[in-house]
Amino acid sequence: MKIFTKMYDACLRWARHQYAVYILGFISFIESIFFPIPTAVMLAPMALAKPNRALWLAFIAATTSVLGGVVAYIIGAFAFESWVLPWIIELGYESTYNRALDWFAEYGVWVVLVAGFSPVPYKMFTLTAGALGMAFVPFLIASIIARSAQFFLIGGLVKWGGEQMEHKLRQYVEWIGWGVLILGVLAYIIYTVSN
Template identity: 40%
Template sequence: MLRRIYDWCVAAADKPYSLWIMGAVSFAESSFFPVPPDVMLVPMSLARPQRAWLYAVVCTVTSVLGGVAGYAIGAILFDSIGQWLIHLYGYGDRVEQFRTAYAEYGAWIILLKGLTPIPYKIVTITSGFAGYNLLLFVLFSIIARGGRFFIVAILMNRYGEWIRVRIEKHLGLWVAAGVGVLLLGFVIALRMF
């Protein structure tokens, strides 16, 4: 099954709809969806390393737009949808603590969490809930999310073939490592807040 999903993502790199799907995943991940766009970004960049830059731009733009949607959920819909999402991800009892931290460390929270596997949607929703400056939120989101996706683009563009051989040889191990990192991000987020 893993091989079929991986092969689909690699083959999708040549399809005209692939950017739309990757953009939709990136948008959704920043506001409510648990799966990061890296699941498409990495295989598509491996398939077409020369397009890794375009893929990083699409992921950055759509992630920031999704972040603004998450911000709106926190600012406008926190009492209904926002609280439900925060509780769904297990952060309900820590929102006030996180909100207080925003007053002092908002920029650092956005920058650091945007680069890590810690779920970014928690940052976007709480940024809206905390009333963090929207323009600063967008600026720091561009820096953090762009940094994350362009690091992937640099690696795939420069070392794509070398990485591809190793991933394809041990696909199960790499997928397990990716899931482990994602789960570790959730655990760290739970412990930090």
């Protein structure tokens, strides 16, 4: 049974939907605040479905993600204790939040640059930056750089690879899917054992 191939084909169908761009923007926006599924999960198949629009889709994802990050910063600044912290505790993200605090203490607001590629969700950095009262302009600049780098990397690779990449990816999607799943489980086990 080809689980990942079926999921991949479904994502490509959804990516061709007439409202897919709006859905991408919405998911990218809410992912910066609270949504658990990364934007890249939708961006990659959308870009593969329309490689000629890959960079435009990356721009949409980056822009809406940064706007969501600004909203999360404001929420963190004004409602962290009353709304965000109970949510972090209830969902079991305390260790992730503490790691974000440690990184902020060590690197300052520029840790947001790393957030674009780290396993710690971007939303944790946006909310925490607001809660800690980090300088807004450096936060905004770091967010623009981090989110643009991640999404334009995906869009650029798809545009460069074009249809050939889509066919190759579909050919190896089962191997890739199971490999990522196994790596994720191993990373979780290593992280749990080390803490």
